[in-house]
Amino acid sequence: MGTKRMNGKRQDFSLTVDMVIFTVVDDTLNVLLVKRKYEPFAGIWALPGGFVEEDETPREAAERELLEEAGLSASYLEQLYTFGEPRRDPRGRVVSVAHFALVPASQLKIRAGDDAADARLFPVHNLPKLAFDHKDIIAYAVTRVGNKIQYTNVVWSLLPPAFTLSDIQAIYESIWGKKVDKRNFRKKLLSLGLLKPLSRERTGLRQRPAKLYAFKTKQFVELRRFF
Amino acid sequence: MGTKRMNGKRQDFSLTVDMVIFTVVDDTLNVLLVKRKYEPFAGIWALPGGFVEEDETPREAAERELLEEAGLSASYLEQLYTFGEPRRDPRGRVVSVAHFALVPASQLKIRAGDDAADARLFPVHNLPKLAFDHKDIIAYAVTRVGNKIQYTNVVWSLLPPAFTLSDIQAIYESIWGKKVDKRNFRKKLLSLGLLKPLSRERTGLRQRPAKLYAFKTKQFVELRRFF
DNA sequence: AGCGATTAGTGTACTTGATACACTATAGCA
DNA sequence: TGCTATAGTGTATCAAGTACACTAATCGCT
Incomplete structure (x- = not known):
C-alpha cells in the first residue's frame, strides 16, 4: 500500500x-x-x-x-x-x-x-x-x-408508485413494531394533503377492493411530529 | 503523494x-x-x-x-x-x-x-x-x-454548570430567532424533571435575584417534541 | 429612605391535536 | 348464497400547547 x-x-x-x-x-x-x-x-x-x-x-x-x-x-x-x-x-x-x-x-x-x-x-x-x-x-x-x-415522510420511498392506505399503515407498523388504529392513521395521513387518490382500485383479492393512491409530489417534508 | x-x-x-x-x-x-x-x-x-x-x-x-x-x-x-x-x-x-x-x-x-x-x-x-x-x-x-x-436537549451543553431559567430561555430564543412565552417555557422545562434547583441565587445585578439551577444528569434525552 | 429601573417569578382559560373505540361494505370463492 | 378477508368510516374524551398580565426583589441613584 x-x-x-x-x-x-x-x-x-x-x-x-x-x-x-x-x-x-x-x-x-x-x-x-x-x-x-x-x-x-x-x-x-x-x-x-x-x-x-x-x-x-x-x-x-x-x-x-x-x-x-x-x-x-x-x-x-x-x-x-x-x-x-x-x-x-x-x-x-x-x-x-x-x-x-x-x-x-x-x-x-x-x-x-x-x-x-x-x-x-x-x-x-x-x-x-x-x-x-x-x-x-x-x-x-x-x-x-x-x-x-x-x-419525516421519507419512509414513503419504501412504497411502489401506487399503493393503498393499508400498505402505508403496514409499513409503519412493521418499522414501529406495533399496531396503530386504522381510523386515526388515515385521518392524520390524509390531513397532510400529500396524497392523491387514483381512480383505480386493487382487485383480484377475495375481499373488498381498496382505493389506490399516489404521492402528489416526491418531495420529502419535515413534520414536527408524525405519529 | x-x-x-x-x-x-x-x-x-x-x-x-x-x-x-x-x-x-x-x-x-x-x-x-x-x-x-x-x-x-x-x-x-x-x-x-x-x-x-x-x-x-x-x-x-x-x-x-x-x-x-x-x-x-x-x-x-x-x-x-x-x-x-x-x-x-x-x-x-x-x-x-x-x-x-x-x-x-x-x-x-x-x-x-x-x-x-x-x-x-x-x-x-x-x-x-x-x-x-x-x-x-x-x-x-x-x-x-x-x-x-x-x-433533544443537547443544546443544554451550551450552558455553564449553574444557570438561571432565563439563561436557558435566552439560548433557545437566540437559536430559534424568536421570543417564547416565559411561563409556558418554564412550565415545560420543569415538567421534564431534568433540572435541580440550587440553593444559591444570582445576585449583584440591580434586579430581583434569580434562582440558579443545575442538571440532575448530564445525559441527553430524545423528546418527541420540545417546543 | 424612597424611587426608578430591571429582570424574576407565577396561574388559568382556551384551543388544538392525539387517542380510544365498533360497525358496515364489497369482492372472491366454495 | 353465505363465508372470509380486508376496506372504509365518525365521535367523544383526554393530553398538550398556546395566549395572556401582574406582583416581587434587588440595586443604584438622589
Missing part, C-alpha cells in the same frame, strides 16, 4: 462506502446482504459496498453501488455515518462512509456482484454473522430510520 | 476532520474560526481542523482538535457529515469528516494553533469569506443544530 505525507502527517487510508439497503417484505424490514467471495471474511455475509473511485464523491459511489447491487437509482439515499476505527479492516486502514437507502421491494433487482458469492435479503431482527463492523453499522442505520420516520 | 492499490482500485486520499464549534455569546450563536497562516487560502478564515492520525478514529481526532483549538474536552460532540467532493481541496483528494460541538462560552479558551494566524468567534449569520467548502459545512451544521434542538 502507498503512503502519503502532507503537513508532516502520515496518511495511508482507503475510502469505501457501505450500503444499508432497506426494504419491507411481508411487513418486515429487511436489509440486503452479500456473501463475500474473497478474504478477509470469505463466506461471511456483509453489507454491499466498495471503494470510492478517484473522481467520485462518496454519494456518487453510493449511487453506483446501489445500482450495481440492487438494480435501481431512484430511491431515498442518505449518508449515515463514517466508520473509521483503525482496526476495523484487517487489510489496513479502511474508512467507510456508510449510507442507507430505502427502496420498494417491487423495484429491487438483487444481483450478486463480482466479489459476492450470493446476495439476499435478511430481516433486520434476524441477521446472520456479519463481516467487519457491519453489525454496528446496521444497528445504527435501524436506529436512524426509526428516528427519521418520527418526523 | 503516495498511491495505494486494493482490489484494483486506485486510492490516494487524505482524511481530515473539520470542527464546527458553536457557542452562544450575547444571545447569538457563534462559530469558532481560525485565520489560515499557510497556502492554500493563506489569510482566509476557515474551520479549525486537521489530519486524522494513523491510530486515531475520526472522533478521537475531533476531540483532539477541540482540545487544541478550544481548550476543552467535555462538551457535546457529534459527527456531522463527510465531505468528499473530489476537488474541494486544491492540494489533492482530501476527504473531511466534519463534526460539530456545542460548548459553553464560559469554558472556551481560544488558542490559535501552529498553523493559524488568528482565531476568534463569528456570529453564524455574519461570517467572513471562508476557505474550501467551509461555508457549506457551517450551513449544514446550523441546519442540523436547528433540527436537533427540536427533539
Whole structure:
C-alpha cells in the first residue's frame, strides 16, 4: 500500500462506502446482504459496498453501488455515518462512509456482484454473522430510520408508485413494531394533503377492493411530529 | 503523494476532520474560526481542523482538535457529515469528516494553533469569506443544530454548570430567532424533571435575584417534541 | 429612605391535536 | 348464497400547547 505525507502527517487510508439497503417484505424490514467471495471474511455475509473511485464523491459511489447491487437509482439515499476505527479492516486502514437507502421491494433487482458469492435479503431482527463492523453499522442505520420516520415522510420511498392506505399503515407498523388504529392513521395521513387518490382500485383479492393512491409530489417534508 | 492499490482500485486520499464549534455569546450563536497562516487560502478564515492520525478514529481526532483549538474536552460532540467532493481541496483528494460541538462560552479558551494566524468567534449569520467548502459545512451544521434542538436537549451543553431559567430561555430564543412565552417555557422545562434547583441565587445585578439551577444528569434525552 | 429601573417569578382559560373505540361494505370463492 | 378477508368510516374524551398580565426583589441613584 502507498503512503502519503502532507503537513508532516502520515496518511495511508482507503475510502469505501457501505450500503444499508432497506426494504419491507411481508411487513418486515429487511436489509440486503452479500456473501463475500474473497478474504478477509470469505463466506461471511456483509453489507454491499466498495471503494470510492478517484473522481467520485462518496454519494456518487453510493449511487453506483446501489445500482450495481440492487438494480435501481431512484430511491431515498442518505449518508449515515463514517466508520473509521483503525482496526476495523484487517487489510489496513479502511474508512467507510456508510449510507442507507430505502427502496420498494417491487423495484429491487438483487444481483450478486463480482466479489459476492450470493446476495439476499435478511430481516433486520434476524441477521446472520456479519463481516467487519457491519453489525454496528446496521444497528445504527435501524436506529436512524426509526428516528427519521418520527418526523419525516421519507419512509414513503419504501412504497411502489401506487399503493393503498393499508400498505402505508403496514409499513409503519412493521418499522414501529406495533399496531396503530386504522381510523386515526388515515385521518392524520390524509390531513397532510400529500396524497392523491387514483381512480383505480386493487382487485383480484377475495375481499373488498381498496382505493389506490399516489404521492402528489416526491418531495420529502419535515413534520414536527408524525405519529 | 503516495498511491495505494486494493482490489484494483486506485486510492490516494487524505482524511481530515473539520470542527464546527458553536457557542452562544450575547444571545447569538457563534462559530469558532481560525485565520489560515499557510497556502492554500493563506489569510482566509476557515474551520479549525486537521489530519486524522494513523491510530486515531475520526472522533478521537475531533476531540483532539477541540482540545487544541478550544481548550476543552467535555462538551457535546457529534459527527456531522463527510465531505468528499473530489476537488474541494486544491492540494489533492482530501476527504473531511466534519463534526460539530456545542460548548459553553464560559469554558472556551481560544488558542490559535501552529498553523493559524488568528482565531476568534463569528456570529453564524455574519461570517467572513471562508476557505474550501467551509461555508457549506457551517450551513449544514446550523441546519442540523436547528433540527436537533427540536427533539433533544443537547443544546443544554451550551450552558455553564449553574444557570438561571432565563439563561436557558435566552439560548433557545437566540437559536430559534424568536421570543417564547416565559411561563409556558418554564412550565415545560420543569415538567421534564431534568433540572435541580440550587440553593444559591444570582445576585449583584440591580434586579430581583434569580434562582440558579443545575442538571440532575448530564445525559441527553430524545423528546418527541420540545417546543 | 424612597424611587426608578430591571429582570424574576407565577396561574388559568382556551384551543388544538392525539387517542380510544365498533360497525358496515364489497369482492372472491366454495 | 353465505363465508372470509380486508376496506372504509365518525365521535367523544383526554393530553398538550398556546395566549395572556401582574406582583416581587434587588440595586443604584438622589
